[in-house]
Structure formats: C-alpha cells, structure tokens
Amino acid sequence: MNRREREKLFRKHEIIKAALQIFAQKGYKATTLDEIAEKSEFGKGTIYNYFSSKEEIYTEIITSVIEQHQIIIRKIDEKTVTLHDFVEELLASLIRFSRENKESFLLLLFTEIHQSFTASTEISRIMDNNKQKMTEFFVQKASKAIENKEIRDVDLERVIRLFRGLGFNYIYDLLVSGKLKEEFIQEEAKFITDILFNGIKY
Amino acid sequence: MNRREREKLFRKHEIIKAALQIFAQKGYKATTLDEIAEKSEFGKGTIYNYFSSKEEIYTEIITSVIEQHQIIIRKIDEKTVTLHDFVEELLASLIRFSRENKESFLLLLFTEIHQSFTASTEISRIMDNNKQKMTEFFVQKASKAIENKEIRDVDLERVIRLFRGLGFNYIYDLLVSGKLKEEFIQEEAKFITDILFNGIKY
Amino acid sequence: MNRREREKLFRKHEIIKAALQIFAQKGYKATTLDEIAEKSEFGKGTIYNYFSSKEEIYTEIITSVIEQHQIIIRKIDEKTVTLHDFVEELLASLIRFSRENKESFLLLLFTEIHQSFTASTEISRIMDNNKQKMTEFFVQKASKAIENKEIRDVDLERVIRLFRGLGFNYIYDLLVSGKLKEEFIQEEAKFITDILFNGIKY
Amino acid sequence: MNRREREKLFRKHEIIKAALQIFAQKGYKATTLDEIAEKSEFGKGTIYNYFSSKEEIYTEIITSVIEQHQIIIRKIDEKTVTLHDFVEELLASLIRFSRENKESFLLLLFTEIHQSFTASTEISRIMDNNKQKMTEFFVQKASKAIENKEIRDVDLERVIRLFRGLGFNYIYDLLVSGKLKEEFIQEEAKFITDILFNGIKY
DNA sequence: CATGAATGAGAATTCATTCAT
DNA sequence: CATGAATGAATTCTCATTCAT
Numbered sequence: 001m002n003r004r005e006r007e008k009l010f011r012k013h014e015i016i017k018a019a020l021q022i023f024a025q026k027g028y029k030a031t032t033l034d035e036i037a038e039k040s041e042f043g044k045g046t047i048y049n050y051f052s053s054k055e056e057i058y059t060e061i062i063t064s065v066i067e068q069h070q071i072i073i074r075k076i077d078e079k080t081v082t083l084h085d086f087v088e089e090l091l092a093s094l095i096r097f098s099r100e101n102k103e104s105f106l107l108l109l110f111t112e113i114h115q116s117f118t119a120s121t122e123i124s125r126i127m128d129n130n131k132q133k134m135t136e137f138f139v140q141k142a143s144k145a146i147e148n149k150e151i152r153d154v155d156l157e158r159v160i161r162l163f164r165g166l167g168f169n170y171i172y173d174l175l176v177s178g179k180l181k182e183e184f185i186q187e188e189a190k191f192i193t194d195i196l197f198n199g200i201k202y
Numbered sequence: 203m204n205r206r207e208r209e210k211l212f213r214k215h216e217i218i219k220a221a222l223q224i225f226a227q228k229g230y231k232a233t234t235l236d237e238i239a240e241k242s243e244f245g246k247g248t249i250y251n252y253f254s255s256k257e258e259i260y261t262e263i264i265t266s267v268i269e270q271h272q273i274i275i276r277k278i279d280e281k282t283v284t285l286h287d288f289v290e291e292l293l294a295s296l297i298r299f300s301r302e303n304k305e306s307f308l309l310l311l312f313t314e315i316h317q318s319f320t321a322s323t324e325i326s327r328i329m330d331n332n333k334q335k336m337t338e339f340f341v342q343k344a345s346k347a348i349e350n351k352e353i354r355d356v357d358l359e360r361v362i363r364l365f366r367g368l369g370f371n372y373i374y375d376l377l378v379s380g381k382l383k384e385e386f387i388q389e390e391a392k393f394i395t396d397i398l399f400n401g402i403k404y
Numbered sequence: 405m406n407r408r409e410r411e412k413l414f415r416k417h418e419i420i421k422a423a424l425q426i427f428a429q430k431g432y433k434a435t436t437l438d439e440i441a442e443k444s445e446f447g448k449g450t451i452y453n454y455f456s457s458k459e460e461i462y463t464e465i466i467t468s469v470i471e472q473h474q475i476i477i478r479k480i481d482e483k484t485v486t487l488h489d490f491v492e493e494l495l496a497s498l499i500r501f502s503r504e505n506k507e508s509f510l511l512l513l514f515t516e517i518h519q520s521f522t523a524s525t526e527i528s529r530i531m532d533n534n535k536q537k538m539t540e541f542f543v544q545k546a547s548k549a550i551e552n553k554e555i556r557d558v559d560l561e562r563v564i565r566l567f568r569g570l571g572f573n574y575i576y577d578l579l580v581s582g583k584l585k586e587e588f589i590q591e592e593a594k595f596i597t598d599i600l601f602n603g604i605k606y
Numbered sequence: 607m608n609r610r611e612r613e614k615l616f617r618k619h620e621i622i623k624a625a626l627q628i629f630a631q632k633g634y635k636a637t638t639l640d641e642i643a644e645k646s647e648f649g650k651g652t653i654y655n656y657f658s659s660k661e662e663i664y665t666e667i668i669t670s671v672i673e674q675h676q677i678i679i680r681k682i683d684e685k686t687v688t689l690h691d692f693v694e695e696l697l698a699s700l701i702r703f704s705r706e707n708k709e710s711f712l713l714l715l716f717t718e719i720h721q722s723f724t725a726s727t728e729i730s731r732i733m734d735n736n737k738q739k740m741t742e743f744f745v746q747k748a749s750k751a752i753e754n755k756e757i758r759d760v761d762l763e764r765v766i767r768l769f770r771g772l773g774f775n776y777i778y779d780l781l782v783s784g785k786l787k788e789e790f791i792q793e794e795a796k797f798i799t800d801i802l803f804n805g806i807k808y
Numbered sequence: 809c810a811t812g813a814a815t816g817a818g819a820a821t822t823c824a825t826t827c828a829t
Numbered sequence: 830c831a832t833g834a835a836t837g838a839a840t841t842c843t844c845a846t847t848c849a850t
Contacts, residue, residue: 449827
C-alpha cells in the first residue's frame with residue numbers, strides 16, 4: 001500500500017470514527033450526514049467519495065465491529081480450556097473492549113436489539129452469523145464441561161441465552177453507570193462467572 | 203362516561219395499538235404518521251384529533267407501558283416473601299407480559315437502551331424512576347435474604363445489575379426466537395431462578 | 405319575519421360578531437374556523453348551516469361594514485351644506501363609528517390596503533364602488549366650495565386623496581393609541597378640519 | 607469578501623427580491639414557500655440554505671426595509687432646517703422611495719397596519735422604534751418651528767399623527783392609482799406641504 | 809479529490825369542508 | 830338544525846444525494 005492508499009484509508013477511518021460516535025448516540029435514522037461531515041471535519045460531498053450512501057457507512061461500521069467481536073471470541077476460545085475460564089476470560093475481554101470502544105458496543109447492542117434500524121438484510125445476516133458463532137463456541141465448551149462434570153447437565157440452549165443476556169446487558173449497565181474502571185474489569189468478570197457457576201445461594 | 207366518550211377512547215386506543223406496533227418495529231424516528239394512519243385505518247389528519255404530535259403518541263404509549271410494568275413489579279413484591287419467590291414470580295410475570303404484549307416489551311427495551319430516540323426528558327425521568335423503583339424492591343428483598351441466610355453476602359448493586367440484564371435480555375431472546383409458549387413460562391422462570399441461586403456448577 | 409327566522413338571523417349575527425373580531429385581529433388567512441366556532445360558541449359544522457364557506461363569512465362582513473360606511477357618508481352629505489361642515493361632520497361620524505366598531509374599522513382598513521386577503525373580485529368591486537361614492541360626494545361639495553370661494557382652486561383629485569389618507573390613517577393611529585375618548589371626538593374632527601382648511605402656518 | 611461569498615450574498619438577495627414581491631402582494635400568511643421558490647427560480651430546499659424559516663425571510667426583509675426608511679428620514683433631517691423643507695423633502699424622498707421600491711413600501715404599510723401578520727415581537731419592536739424615531743425628528747423640527755413662528759402653536763402629537771397618515775396613505779393611493787411619474791414627485795410633495803401649511807381655505 | 813450549493817422526495821402538521829348521527 | 834369526528838390537500842421544513850467548480 002503506497003502513501004496515497006494509506007492516506008485514503010486514514011481519511012476513510014476518520015469518517016468512520018465520527019459516524020460511529022453519532023450513530024451510537026442517536027441511532028441510524030436520527031443521524032444526518034451533515035453531522036457526520038461536521039464531526040469528521042470533511043465536506044459533505046467528500047464523504048460520498050468514500051462511501052456510496054449513508055447506509056453503506058453504517059453497514060461498514062457494524063460489520064467491522066462484529067468482526068472485532070468475533071476475533072475476541074475466537075481468541076478466547078483458543079486460549080482457554082475449561083468453560084469456567086472461557087466464561088471469565090470472555091467476559092473480561094468483552095468488558096475491556098466495551099470500555100475502550102463504548103460507541104462500538106452501543107451500536108452493536110442497538111443493532112442486535114433493533115434490527116430494523118436499517119432495512120439491510122446484509123447486516124441481519126452478519127448479526128445472525130455472529131450470534132451463531134458465539135453459540136457454537138459456547139456450546140462446544142459447555143458440552144465438554146458437562147462431560148467432564150465441570151457443570152451440571154443443564155439445558156444449554158437456555159444457558160447460552162442467559163449468558164448472552166448477561167454479557168450484553170450487564171456491560172451496558174456498567175457502561176452507562178460510568179463505574180467501569182480498568183482495574184475492576186477482571187473483578188467484574190469474576191463476579192459474573194462466580195454467580196453463573198455457584199449461584200447466590202447461601 | 204357516555205357513549206360518545208367511550209367511542210372516542212376506543213378510537214384513541216385503536217391509534218395507540220397501531221402506533222405501538224410500528225414504533226416497536228422501527229423505532230421512533232423511522233416511524234411515519236402515514237404508517238400509523240394506514241395501520242390504524244384512519245386518515246392522517248384524524249390522528250391529530252387525538253394527539254397533538256407524533257411525540258405525544260410515543261410519550262403516551264411508553265408512559266402507559268412503564269406503568270403496567272410498575273404495577274406488575276409492585277404486585278409481585280406484595281405477593282412474595284422470599285427473594286427466591288420474588289425472583290421466580292417476577293420473571294414469570296414479566297415473561298407472560300412480554301408474551302402477551304410483545305410490542306410493549308420491545309418498546310420498553312428500545313427506550314431503555316436508546317434514550318435519545320426521543321428528546322423528551324419527561325420519558326427519561328419516567329424510565330429512571332422505573333429503574334429506581336425496581337431496584338428498591340429488589341434490594342429490600344435481597345437485603346432481608348442476606349440477613350436470613352437465604353443467599354450469600356453478595357454485592358447487591360452487582361446482583362441487581364445482573365438480574366436486570368437477565369430480565370430484559372433473556373426475555374428478548376426468547377421473544378425473537380419465537381419459542382415462548384404459555385405452558386413453558388413458569389418453567390423458564392424456574393430455570394433462570396435456579397441458575398441465579400444455584401449456579402451451573404456440578 | 406316569524407320567530408324561527410328571527411332566531412336564525414340572530415344566530416347568524418352571533419357568528420358574524422365573533423368572526424369579525426378574529427378577522428380584524430389576525431386577518432383572513434390566519435383566522436381559522438375553529439376559532440370562529442369557539443368564539444361564537446357554535447359547533448364548527450353549525451357555521452356551515454349559515455355560511456357556505458369561510459370566504460362567504462368574510463365577504464358578508466366586509467360588505468356590511470362598507471354599507472354602514474356608505475350610509476354614514478350619505479347621511480352627512482345630506483345633512484351638511486358647506487365643505488367645511490361636511491368634512492368636520494364626516495370625520496366626527498367616522499371617528500365615532502370607529503370607536504364603537506373598532507373591529508369593523510380595522511377590517512375595512514385591511515381590506516382597503518390589502519385587497520388580496522381574499523381572491524374575491526366581488527369584494528374588490530364593492531370596495532372600489534365605495535371609494536368612488538365617497539369621492540363623488542367629496543368632489544361635489546368641493547366643487548361647489550371652489551365656486552363659492554369657500555376654498556382655493558385646488559387640485560381636487562389630490563385633495564380627496566389627501567383627505568382619505570387623513571380619514572383612515574389618523575383614525576387608525578388614534579385607535580391603536582387608545583386615546584380616543586367620546587368627549588374628544590368632535591374636538592379631533594375640528595382639529596383635522598382646521599388644519600385642512602387653515603394649515604399649520606403661523 | 608471573496609467571489610464565493612459575493613455569489614452567496616447575490617443569491618440570497620435573489621430570494622429576498624422574490625419573497626418581497628409575494629409578501630407585498632399577499633401578506634405573510636398567504637405567501638407559500640413554493641411560490642417564493644418558484645419566483646426566485648430556486649428549489650424549495652435551497653431557500654432553507656439561506657434562511658432557517660419562512661418567518662426569518664420576512665423578518666429580514668422588513669428589518670431591511672425599515673432601515674432604509676430610517677436612513678432616508680435621518681438624511682432629510684440633517685439636510686433641512688425649517689419644518690417646511692423637512693416636510694417637503696421627506697415627502698419627496700418617501701414618494702421616490704415608494705415609487706422605486708413599491709413592494710417595500712407596501713410591506714411596510716401592511717406590517718404597520720397589521721402587526722399580527724407575524725407573531726414576531728422582534729418586528730413589533732423594530733416598527734415601534736421606527737415610529738418613535740420619526741416622531742422625534744418631526745417633533746424637534748416642529749418645536750423649533752413654533753418657537754420661530756414658522757407655524758402656529760398646534761398640538762404636536764396631533765400634527766405628527768396627521769402627518770404620518772398623510773405620508774403613508776397618500777403615497778399608497780398614488781401607488782395603486784399608478785399615476786406616480788418621476789417628474790411629478792416633487793410636485794406632489796409640494797402640494798401636500800402646501801396644504802399642510804396653508805390649508806385649502808380661500 | 810474536496811467541496812458545499814442545489815434539489816426534491818418525504819415527513820410532520822394544519823385546516824376548510826363534509827357528513828353521519 | 831346542531832354537532833364534531835374524519836379527511837386529505839396544502840404547507841412548512843428536513844435531509845440524503847447529486848454535481849458543477
């Protein structure tokens with residue numbers, strides 16, 4: 001990649017950065033290109049040299065966010081053996097990611113919850129695929145955990161549902177409460193894992 | 203209330219019903235009055251005989267949904283003594299409510315997650331108040347549960363965060379999966395409660 | 405005219421009274437039928453039993469106002485001989501009329517100034533006719549006044565233009581200033597007449 | 607000011623020119639943005655790149671017209687010494703202005719007469735201020751004229767009222783009659799001044 | 809490439825008029 | 830007759846997209 005291409009990519013990224021913040025704050029419909037132009041400090045027309053439509057900006061952003069998400073999951077899957085470690089490390093990673101990429105996380109959450117932000121079936125497909133992937137990793141680890149008597153013989157479909165709920169919403173609450181300090185990330189992950197494995201019973 | 207007033211109320215409700223469905227599907231911004239008019243089978247102008255603006259429709263709906271939500275929580279709070287029962291019954295009630303009022307639930311979830319759908323600080327206030335109320339009920343029951351050694355001495359702020367995450371997101375997943383049958387509602391509630399109390403550990 | 409007809413006429417007059425006030429305050433376009441309905445304490449539909457359109461209400465009102473105006477002029481014309489008396493008495497009458505029918509006067513002024521309030525050529529015709537009539541009376545009296553050496557041999561077209569300007573705008577200023585007391589009406593009329601005849605020169 | 611800014615200003619002026627004509631013809635309420643767009647030969651949306659609302663267009667226009675009006679008065683005030691000259695020159699100037707800016711004059715007249723065209727208190731304030739200023743200049747010159755025995759000891763409040771009436775309404779009549787030729791402007795001004803000072807008496 | 813002026817399709821809202829009760 | 834609910838055409842305003850410079 002020569003200088004020209006590198007610069008082009010850099011400018012494109014500037015636009016994405018600006019757009020992400022506004023999309024995360026206002027949602028797809030309520031975000032205007034004027035705002036993106038202003039925040040990215042480019043002219044409105046310039047944006048169309050990098051993206052062919054507002055929807056494309058959104059799609060590209062959300063696709064990239066999901067990819068990062070996937071990479072994290074994949075890495076943790078490879079790095080860990082027991083379900084317990086998988087859960088704790090995945091949570092820690094996701095919490096860390098959310099903290100460092102608050103807007104990405106929020107956008108992911110919106111898109112997850114509210115798929116019709118955009119009419120794009122492309123995005124739906126990617127989201128579903130992502131969900132599917134995460135489920136696979138979890139089920140694999142969990143199945144083995146049941147075999148190894150690490151955990152009880154629970155209904156895995158339900159547990160993954162519950163786990164996903166935790167993952168997303170707990171982190172969201174942490175984010176908006178503003179209490180998410182770097183030094184407590186591992187602690188938060190441990191806490192959720194503890195409850196998930198041991199329950200709150202006396 | 204005479205016939206005329208009853209009819210008027212009925213028609214207003216027809217509009218609300220239609221609007222709720224579209225708001226829940228598309229969100230506030232992406233919902234147009236033309237759609238509401240068409241779905242409610244009224245003329246566009248007619249809507250304005252019942253509401254003074256699009257925002258008023260939204261506010262009225264979300265306020266009413268939150269009220270229903272509150273009533274459920276309050277009832278379960280009075281009806282139950284132990285935290286275990288409170289959690290199980292509340293989950294069952296919320297699951298049942300969501301099943302019967304899918305759109306209401308989705309709208310609540312959107313508004314919770316994405317407060318800037320509407321600029322209305324009024325709605326924010328109501329939402330915060332609702333969150334606060336639910337927290338209070340939970341904390342009260344949980345504090346006593348700790349005293350009574352029903353549960354361990356866990357960090358309540360975290361547990362409520364976790365529980366709320368469960369409540370919302372688990373139900374959402376159930377809803378979109380389309381697997382939420384009436385006969386399994388109590389079972390689902392029991393399952394979550396079981397995990398929350400006993401964990402998944404072998 | 406039997407009771408029924410008298411009542412009908414009475415109700416029609418109630419509507420006219422209400423409409424006149426609002427038209428005078430806001431102008432034709434900015435006045436809504438809802439306002440007229442509310443002010444007249446009739447249902448909106450009822451108004452259409454008495455008038456076939458908003459424009460008809462306006463036309464009927466303005467026509468009636470112009471008629472009253474004409475009657476005054478005609479009466480003063482008959483009652484007076486010299487131009488001086490004609491001018492003074494006409495001014496006094498018009499000032500009195502404006503004071504007692506503020507809205508009518510304002511409406512007349514608007515319609516005079518701003519004929520395109522309504523597209524109605526009917527109104528234009530009536531207004532022009534009114535103007536014409538007033539001019540005729542004035543010119544007749546003035547011509548004789550020149551003959552009789554009551555006044556100099558001035559350009560009558562110009563004087564009538566000047567006089568009309570006085571009549572309307574002076575009264576308007578008096579009206580909005582709120583300083584128009586019954587006991588000063590004749591005095592005001594005398595003042596204008598004095599200036600018109602004698603000028604302000606030392 | 608560079609080329610871009612000059613062009614922008616020029617286009618803005620094109621819009622103002624078109625809007626002025628229509629406002630003057632139909633009044634504020636009855637003028638639509640579609641008409642302004644069509645007359646100015648811009649797209650409807652383009653107008654909003656120059657003004658943020660219909661009301662802003664109106665306000666800007668009327669403000670500018672009043673300013674021009676003020677400038678004329680001020681200039682004449684400085685240029686003349688006696689009341690007689692002030693009156694004659696002011697009338698001539700105003701007549702000339704009205705002839706060359708028919709629409710501006712009409713708009714001024716409407717706004718004066720019918721302040722509720724727009725709800726804007728801003729405009730009311732400006733209008734009142736303008737009225738006030740004109741009164742001050744007149745009163746100052748007239749007071750001195752009384753001292754100097756240029757004119758009789760007349761009630762100045764009344765004379766200014768009368769003079770304003772003349773100024774506005776006489777010119778209006780001239781305008782609509784279409785008889786206002788450049789070569790007669792000074793003559794018209796002389797005529798009115800003559801009557802005001804000497805009266806029409808023989 | 810960068811820009812921002814121009815645009816019109818589309819959105820919310822208003823209101824005169826109709827009409828069933 | 831009286832009423833006011835229903836309506837859609839008309840109006841103001843927004844914004845993604847195009848395009849000339």
